[in-house]
Amino acid sequence: MFTGTVVWASSGDEQHKSKGNPIDTKEEIDAYIRHHLQDSHDFIFYTDGETGTHYGFPLPVILWDGGIKTFMSSKFHHGESVAEVGGSYYKLYHGKVYKTDAEGTITLDDHDHPTNAKPLDFSITKSVVGMLFAGLLMLLLFSALARGYKKGPIPSGFARVLEPLVIYVRDEIARPNIGEKKYRKYMGFLLTVFFFIWILNLLGLTPLGFNVTGNIAVTVCLALFTFFIVQFSGNKEYWKHIFWMPGVPVPMKIILMPIEVLGMLTKPFSLLIRLFANITAGHFVVMSLIGLMILLKAQFGAVGSTGISLILTLFISVIEILVAFLQAFIFTMLSSLFIGMAVAEHDHH
Amino acid sequence: MDQLLNDFSPGLFFMQAIILLILILLMRKFAWKPILNSLQDREDGIQGALDAAAEAKKEMQNLQADNERILNEARAERDSMLKEAKELKENMITDAKVEAQAEADKIVAKAQATIASEKKAAIADLKNQVAGLSVEIAEKVVRKELSGKDKQLELVETMLEDVTLN
Numbered sequence: 460m461f462t463g464t465v466v467w468a469s470s471g472d473e474q475h476k477s478k479g480n481p482i483d484t485k486e487e488i489d490a491y492i493r494h495h496l497q498d499s500h501d502f503i504f505y506t507d508g509e510t511g512t513h514y515g516f517p518l519p520v521i522l523w524d525g526g527i528k529t530f531m532s533s534k535f536h537h538g539e540s541v542a543e544v545g546g547s548y549y550k551l552y553h554g555k556v557y558k559t560d561a562e563g564t565i566t567l568d569d570h571d572h573p574t575n576a577k578p579l580d581f582s583i584t585k586s587v588v589g590m591l592f593a594g595l596l597m598l599l600l601f602s603a604l605a606r607g608y609k610k611g612p613i614p615s616g617f618a619r620v621l622e623p624l625v626i627y628v629r630d631e632i633a634r635p636n637i638g639e640k641k642y643r644k645y646m647g648f649l650l651t652v653f654f655f656i657w658i659l660n661l662l663g664l665t666p667l668g669f670n671v672t673g674n675i676a677v678t679v680c681l682a683l684f685t686f687f688i689v690q691f692s693g694n695k696e697y698w699k700h701i702f703w704m705p706g707v708p709v710p711m712k713i714i715l716m717p718i719e720v721l722g723m724l725t726k727p728f729s730l731l732i733r734l735f736a737n738i739t740a741g742h743f744v745v746m747s748l749i750g751l752m753i754l755l756k757a758q759f760g761a762v763g764s765t766g767i768s769l770i771l772t773l774f775i776s777v778i779e780i781l782v783a784f785l786q787a788f789i790f791t792m793l794s795s796l797f798i799g800m801a802v803a804e805h806d807h808h
Numbered sequence: 809m810d811q812l813l814n815d816f817s818p819g820l821f822f823m824q825a826i827i828l829l830i831l832i833l834l835m836r837k838f839a840w841k842p843i844l845n846s847l848q849d850r851e852d853g854i855q856g857a858l859d860a861a862a863e864a865k866k867e868m869q870n871l872q873a874d875n876e877r878i879l880n881e882a883r884a885e886r887d888s889m890l891k892e893a894k895e896l897k898e899n900m901i902t903d904a905k906v907e908a909q910a911e912a913d914k915i916v917a918k919a920q921a922t923i924a925s926e927k928k929a930a931i932a933d934l935k936n937q938v939a940g941l942s943v944e945i946a947e948k949v950v951r952k953e954l955s956g957k958d959k960q961l962e963l964v965e966t967m968l969e970d971v972t973l974n
Contacts, residue, residue, distance in 0.1 A: 580819035601839035608846035647836035
């Protein structure tokens, strides 16, 4: 949606500019990027700066505020008006739903954070739509691959592309890290997470403007899954290594215990921060480079700034495609490594 | 960190957890399990085929070695048979030669003996014939000599002259 808007704004002539209000200052671009990086309650493909109309469709909002309240996000009018549901008033402020009075007043504290009450928001937001889309895509693609095996041992068509990926995850990620005997149990999680992250990363590079894996709640959830799977599959040796390290003197055991417990928690933490930071940074850089087109227009002219922006954006986008795979790979790789550490047999002690 | 915490949406977290959980379960049932099973089956199949091929190759080699051995044995047997036959042939030829020589000698000796006896007989016959011829000639000569009375008297006289009365 951002791409569409920017292209529209930069190709618009002076007449357009004088009439409407395209995004053309540094502050506006910065705000736009921040807005993009956040989840949103409606799906906007592009905004006409001239008339202020948004082209897209609303998504259902589901709130828990002493009872389930559902309505379409069109009621918010993109944050411009207050939505009234069953006697309660809600308003969007920076992509989040706050409970307000009938006038929709938002009171801010010293750090510019609203002090209004936040209802629990289970809305089908843009990120949820992205996740559902990725999930459906995975189900379609891989159940087709699974069905393909009923016809013969060699899949045909697009399944031929998917099969090596599944084999890659199994042979390069799961098997070497978890071990031949136990890897099978974790394949469901590892394969799902790998393709889920990868598809969502790639979706983030499309002009649809998804930013799911660059959302901290999503990466926290993914990392927590890994964390719980690791803890629940940890064998006696694993817990012994955390709480009573074998092979070292007793004072060392006592010192090592909190370090190991901390390590238990930092592992998933590193997972969630790595994925979040990489994808967010990628989106930020790509969008900033697109923004250059407008910011450098004065110095280089329309053609010059577009050329510079195009080349740089293309370059970073190619890297981002690599990063999209790399982050999915690293997340799955480290998850299987942690699982492997939890289930390993330490026969040398 | 403050910004991050502010950005954290519990609702989205909850939705993500539900979606991910359901997705993992569905994918496991409908995709990963059949896919991994099929892959495993296929790999086992390939491994089995490879093993069978190696086994067959080994058997083939054994068979070939056997064949080679049998062939060598047959060859050796043939050689020995040939050698024997050759010896036999040579023996037979030598025997035949010796026998033939003996036979030939015998025939020659017989022929010589026959020739010798024939010669004797012929000589004896010749002698007889010569004696008969001589007597005949003598008879004829005598008859001619004594054809007249004068002659006969003359002879008697001559003979009587020769005969000395002892």
